[in-house]
Amino acid sequence: MKSAYELAMERLEESDPSGNPSLTDEQKAKLAEIDQVFQGKIAEREIFLKQKLEDALVAQNLEEMEQIQAQIGSERARLEEEREDEKNRLRES
Numbered sequence: 001m002k003s004a005y006e007l008a009m010e011r012l013e014e015s016d017p018s019g020n021p022s023l024t025d026e027q028k029a030k031l032a033e034i035d036q037v038f039q040g041k042i043a044e045r046e047i048f049l050k051q052k053l054e055d056a057l058v059a060q061n062l063e064e065m066e067q068i069q070a071q072i073g074s075e076r077a078r079l080e081e082e083r084e085d086e087k088n089r090l091r092e093s
Helices: 004-015 025-058 062-092
Strands: none
Touching: 025 062
16 A cells, blocks of 8 residues: 555656656665765764864863854755755766
8 A cells, every 4th residue: 555655756756757767776876875975074074073162162162162063064064965966966967
């Protein structure tokens, strides 16, 4: 038995079959690789910035802590956006 979501997706595909072409196995593998690469980049930046955050905490520098926390959020958002852009370029090719 199909879920309501699956039925809706089938109806959507029927109404616009060119809207979401199927991906090849090679494209799926490349998408997974892109995810892995960017997960690594995000983890690397977070580790680096969290070390800086701990240093600011030890120094009791609240202003620097707030700046670092904001930087962590912006770096994550930037990298996630880059990942999605790269994945979309792959899907379109």
